[in-house]
Amino acid sequence: MATRQLPLFALRRPQRVCFYDLSAGKSRAKFSAYTPKAMVFFSEKYGVPVVSDPADLASFDVVFFSLHCFRDFYKVARLAEHKRPGQEWIAGGKACATPTGVSWIMDYIWIGDCRASFPLILAGDRDLAGMWSAKNPDRMIRYVDEDIDPEPLSSSEIEMSKGCPRRCLFCIHPWRHHYQEAPKEKIKEFIRAHPGRGVGLVSNSSDDVSYYDEIAATLTESGKTDMIVSNAVQGLTESVVSQRKREMLLGVEGMSERLRWAVNKPIPRETYRAKLDLCLRHGKQIRTVYQLNLPGEEARDFDELVDDVTYMRRQFKKGSWAIPFIPNQPSAHTPFQWVVPRYSVEMADRVMEFRKSMFGSGATGITFYVPAVLGAAKWFAQVIAEWIPITPAVADAVQKIPPKLGVREMVQALDSLGVTLPREFLHRDRDTVFPWSNIITTGDDADKRKRFEGMERKLSSTRFTGTSQSVPEMWDR
Ligand code: SF4
Numbered sequence: 001m002a003t004r005q006l007p008l009f010a011l012r013r014p015q016r017v018c019f020y021d022l023s024a025g026k027s028r029a030k031f032s033a034y035t036p037k038a039m040v041f042f043s044e045k046y047g048v049p050v051v052s053d054p055a056d057l058a059s060f061d062v063v064f065f066s067l068h069c070f071r072d073f074y075k076v077a078r079l080a081e082h083k084r085p086g087q088e089w090i091a092g093g094k095a096c097a098t099p100t101g102v103s104w105i106m107d108y109i110w111i112g113d114c115r116a117s118f119p120l121i122l123a124g125d126r127d128l129a130g131m132w133s134a135k136n137p138d139r140m141i142r143y144v145d146e147d148i149d150p151e152p153l154s155s156s157e158i159e160m161s162k163g164c165p166r167r168c169l170f171c172i173h174p175w176r177h178h179y180q181e182a183p184k185e186k187i188k189e190f191i192r193a194h195p196g197r198g199v200g201l202v203s204n205s206s207d208d209v210s211y212y213d214e215i216a217a218t219l220t221e222s223g224k225t226d227m228i229v230s231n232a233v234q235g236l237t238e239s240v241v242s243q244r245k246r247e248m249l250l251g252v253e254g255m256s257e258r259l260r261w262a263v264n265k266p267i268p269r270e271t272y273r274a275k276l277d278l279c280l281r282h283g284k285q286i287r288t289v290y291q292l293n294l295p296g297e298e299a300r301d302f303d304e305l306v307d308d309v310t311y312m313r314r315q316f317k318k319g320s321w322a323i324p325f326i327p328n329q330p331s332a333h334t335p336f337q338w339v340v341p342r343y344s345v346e347m348a349d350r351v352m353e354f355r356k357s358m359f360g361s362g363a364t365g366i367t368f369y370v371p372a373v374l375g376a377a378k379w380f381a382q383v384i385a386e387w388i389p390i391t392p393a394v395a396d397a398v399q400k401i402p403p404k405l406g407v408r409e410m411v412q413a414l415d416s417l418g419v420t421l422p423r424e425f426l427h428r429d430r431d432t433v434f435p436w437s438n439i440i441t442t443g444d445d446a447d448k449r450k451r452f453e454g455m456e457r458k459l460s461s462t463r464f465t466g467t468s469q470s471v472p473e474m475w476d477r
Contacts, residue, residue: 016061017122019043022075024052036066036093041153042118054082061086065106067093070385073101077395080105090121097143097176098332099132100435104389107134111439112144112176115151132439143333143441145177150186157200158182158190160215164204166232167445168253168265169335169455170291173204175443176333184211188218198246201226207235216243233267233275241278247285247322250275256301258466259294262458264451273308280316280366287322292351292373293342294328296459302350313365322369325351327379332386333441335451338428341383343376345404377403380410387425387435394419 019042023034031040031050043050048064057063063083065076072095083089083105091102092110099109109132110121117128126133130144152158163177191199199219206212206226216239219225225245233250241248254260257269279286290305309323327343330336355370362368381398388394397417401410411421424432430449445451458464 016059017048017064018056018060018062019048019050019064019066020057020079021050021052022065022067022072022079036068037153037157038068038093038114039064039066042066042114046119046122048122054079057082057087058084062088062090065089065091065093065102067091067095067102070095070101070382073385073390074381074395074398076102076105077390077392080392094172096132097172097439097441098386098436099439100387101385101390103132103134103137104391108132110144111141113146114144115149116146117144138438140438140440143176143439145441145443148180148182150182152190153200153202156194156196156198157202158187159203160187160201160206161203161209163444164232165208165444166205166265167451169263169451170253170294170328170331172331172334173443175335175445175448176441178442178444181209181211184214187211187215191215191218191224192222194224197224199224199226205232205235207237207240208232213237213239216240219243233272236275236278238278241282241284244282244284247287247320248279250279250286250288252288253291254294254301255290255292255297256304258464259297259301262296262455262464263294264455269304269308273311276308276312277315280312280319280321283319285320285322287324290323290325291328292325292347293344295339295342295455296464297344297347299347299350302347302354306354309368313361317365319366320369321366322371324371325373327374329379329383332434332436333439333443333448335448335455337434337448338432338452340426340428341407343379343407343410345376345406348373348376375403376405376410377401380407384414384421384425387421388419 019039021031021035021039023032023036025032039050042048051057051060065072067073067076072093088107089105090108090110091099091106092114096109096111099106099111102109108126110117111130111132114121117130120128130141132141133139148159148162150158159182161179161181163179164171164173165179167174187201201215203209209215220243233252236250252260252267252272253265254263257267260267276286276288312321327348330339330341351370351373355372358368358370380401384398397414397419400417401413405413408426411426414421422435424434
């Protein structure tokens with residue numbers, strides 16, 4: 001029987017308010033590695049207790065949740081029976097830009113950045129522009145995109161930039177936030193004042209920060225290194241690579257040049273190989289992140305990736321290279337929201353074969369690490385959490401979906417278990433009303449539909465298909 005845990009922090013204020021840490025796990029450790037950073041920041045800054053045992057909830061009037069991924073929506077479903085009558089539940093966090101999944105149980109949901117607004121919410125203010133309310137669920141809400149705040153996030157982390165100056169069509173950052181950089185001097189001051197060697201300069205694309213070369217030099221002068229690395233392969237320069245001491249993250253995303261071009265991450269193959277060469281020549285540990293199931297993807301795209309890996313294995317006899325693959329989940333509030341989700345079991349199997357082929361690679365050259373791919377059913381559970389309320393009954397049904405089906409088959413399987421997805425889930429067009437359509441985001445370019453149509457034209461072009469065919473067959477529309 002589980003023992004009852006005390007709140008992790010002493011209550012410093014008279015209001016009976018707490019955070020619930022969904023990531024604490026069975027050990028209920030004080031802040032696990034998965035605890036959202038926002039929860040750590042707000043609870044410490046405002047002295048809000050954090051609990052992780054459902055039995056502790058009853059003594060609080062208001063419970064805050066920080067939801068940073070769609071799996072959290074399922075954890076909320078399992079916790080729901082512990083909500084006592086009259087208790088107020090309020091969610092915030094990255095996942096809340098699509099609040100439908102938790103709208104059935106939350107009283108309020110904060111949409112967007114919250115650093116400036118949290119003290120108001122804590123003081124009891126609910127009538128705020130970014131606050132979704134169960135009392136008026138269809139009200140239009142403008143996503144709160146705050147100005148960048150130079151106050152450090154923790155003793156070792158500071159936000160250096162927000163948004164992203166690139167505009168990859170699948171990525172949330174440029175479409176939900178406008179691009180901003182923190183004042184250069186604040187970042188330098190932080191680096192110099194920080195006692196440890198490792199500092200976190202939070203940025204989606206650090207090499208794109210206009211003053212990053214100066215920051216790299218400051219890091220080197222002070223004998224420090226940053227833990228956050230580049231997402232933008234194109235931006236890497238020799239001076240930055242040579243100074244980096246930790247693993248380098250390269251967000252490649254598309255397996256081939258044509259896929260990267262289609263999704264507006266136009267890294268030519270030649271550039272990609274040159275950047276890999278640069279990193280490996282400097283003896284860096286690298287991590288290249290790819291997606292699978294991008295629109296138009298075919299077996300030949302994976303062939304190109306394998307060719308690139310083979311080429312580098314011939315050039316370098318040592319080094320370390322991690323290659324994670326993430327199944328694409330078309331994100332809300334991006335041009336990809338009109339892409340019908342697809343999951344190719346065949347492609348996932350191929351990635352898993354590739355993974356197997358890399359076991360023991362270090363014995364003869366570069367050591368490769370290819371993590372297992374998220375399976376179809378688990379991916380599907382995340383995707384639908386943006387479309388329907390994840391009640392305990394829905395969570396139970398989702399668990400029964402067979403693990404290896406295509407999207408249409410999973411939709412049917414769910415239907416036969418009594419849970420029907422809206423028609424729009426598989427049929428999207430210019431007039432589609434999404435479950436998140438009452439949330440308005442602009443980012444750096446509000447015309448997301450125009451960008452999606454641009455991608456459709458690319459996918460139909462002879463440059464993409466290499467033939468005079470129209471849209472590739474594998475793009476499940
Ligand atoms: S470079 Fe990275 S962070 Fe920037 S838009 Fe593209 S995927 Fe997003």
